[in-house]
Amino acid sequence: MDLDVRRAPDPVLSTPCAEADPHDPAVMALAQAMVALMRSSPGCVGIAAPQVGHPVAMFVLDVTGARRVESCAGLVVLCSPELISAEGRDVRREGCLSVPDLTGDVPRATAVMVRGLVPGTGEERVVEANAFEARAFQHEMDHLQGLLFLDRVAGAHALFPRKRYL
Amino acid sequence: MTTYAVTAVGPDAPGEVAALAEALASLGANLEDASMTRLRGHFAMTLVAAADVPLAAVEQALAAFSRDSGLHVSVWDVDADAPPSPAGSPWRITLHGADRPGIVAGVTRALAQAAANITDLSCRLVGDLYVMTIEVEAPGPLDLSDVAASLGVSVHVAPVDEDVL
Numbered sequence: 001m002d003l004d005v006r007r008a009p010d011p012v013l014s015t016p017c018a019e020a021d022p023h024d025p026a027v028m029a030l031a032q033a034m035v036a037l038m039r040s041s042p043g044c045v046g047i048a049a050p051q052v053g054h055p056v057a058m059f060v061l062d063v064t065g066a067r068r069v070e071s072c073a074g075l076v077v078l079c080s081p082e083l084i085s086a087e088g089r090d091v092r093r094e095g096c097l098s099v100p101d102l103t104g105d106v107p108r109a110t111a112v113m114v115r116g117l118v119p120g121t122g123e124e125r126v127v128e129a130n131a132f133e134a135r136a137f138q139h140e141m142d143h144l145q146g147l148l149f150l151d152r153v154a155g156a157h158a159l160f161p162r163k164r165y166l
Numbered sequence: 167m168t169t170y171a172v173t174a175v176g177p178d179a180p181g182e183v184a185a186l187a188e189a190l191a192s193l194g195a196n197l198e199d200a201s202m203t204r205l206r207g208h209f210a211m212t213l214v215a216a217a218d219v220p221l222a223a224v225e226q227a228l229a230a231f232s233r234d235s236g237l238h239v240s241v242w243d244v245d246a247d248a249p250p251s252p253a254g255s256p257w258r259i260t261l262h263g264a265d266r267p268g269i270v271a272g273v274t275r276a277l278a279q280a281a282a283n284i285t286d287l288s289c290r291l292v293g294d295l296y297v298m299t300i301e302v303e304a305p306g307p308l309d310l311s312d313v314a315a316s317l318g319v320s321v322h323v324a325p326v327d328e329d330v331l
Contacts, residue, residue, distance in 0.1 A: 046331055068329070095330040103328050132329060139331040149331075157203070160286070160301075 001033040003052040016146045017057040020079035022122040031119040034060045048143030059140035063133045070131035078116025085113040094149045104153035108135045167216050171244045176237030178209040189231040253283035254305040256326035263319025265296040276313040
């Protein structure tokens with residue numbers, strides 16, 4: 001399955017997602033393809049299905065090896081995830097594959113508990129995360145509601161052109 | 167298509183942004199990047215807009231806006247400006263201390279000497295407390311301890327860390 005990363009203002013990124021059936025072979029195949037895309041994209045720690053044009057509530061995430069990691073659950077693939085709890089607050093600058101030219105200062109909870117269904121088995125999985133991984137979960141779950149980090153920036157002067165590193 | 171820079175500064179009142187944006191829209195101009203804020207009770211608008219009309223037409227439309235709003239307005243063609251070249255990685259500088267003349271001059275001169283290019287800056291004076299936040303692109307770590315000591319202010323420099331998700 002070939003997947004293209006959709007960029008804002010693609011309307012699929014602003015559309016709340018339909019529930020994802022973890023037993024649906026199409027959902028399972030999409031999950032595999034999203035993991036492959038994440039693995040092959042340098043610096044990528046997560047992809048939500050709408051970012052590859054599929055408005056279904058599923059994301060893949062793996063912060064292994066990323067900077068600023070405290071908790072690390074390894075590869076997490078969840079259908080129809082729910083946020084069970086969120087604590088703390090931290091504002092950090094955040095960017096997104098789907099908004100490659102901007103970054104923004106975004107407040108997020110610093111610790112979260114997330115519950116969702118694993119594609120294939122349909123088993124429930126609960127993950128507790130903090131720091132970078134907690135931010136990543138919230139960012140990916142926002143995509144499933146049709147929200148981008150642009151919808152959560154901390155103020156009128158909290159959006160920046162993406163810096164170009166030498 | 168010509169790119170114009172527009173500045174407007176003056177008394178703050180509701181509806182000024184709408185009036186300026188409508189004046190530009192009436193020309194078919196596309197308002198691209200903008201930064202607007204209240205500075206000690208005065209409203210300051212800075213923006214870049216692209217329009218397929220001559221400078222005189224923009225000036226005429228904005229003269230009417232200026233008359234109606236009481237804001238001082240300038241517009242000029244910026245097509246000839248060279249695009250900025252990246253000057254390194256992003257850093258954030260925060261400063262606070264007792265107000266005195268020369269804080270901005272001293273700090274920004276030190277930044278210039280370090281080849282740091284300012285990308286964003288805001289200053290606030292509240293009572294005798296002066297507060298400044300600056301973002302720069304700099305070729306390497308910045309040491310502002312000497313200028314901070316000479317001005318008697320606290321300065322912190324930190325890399326702007328981005329979480330790309």
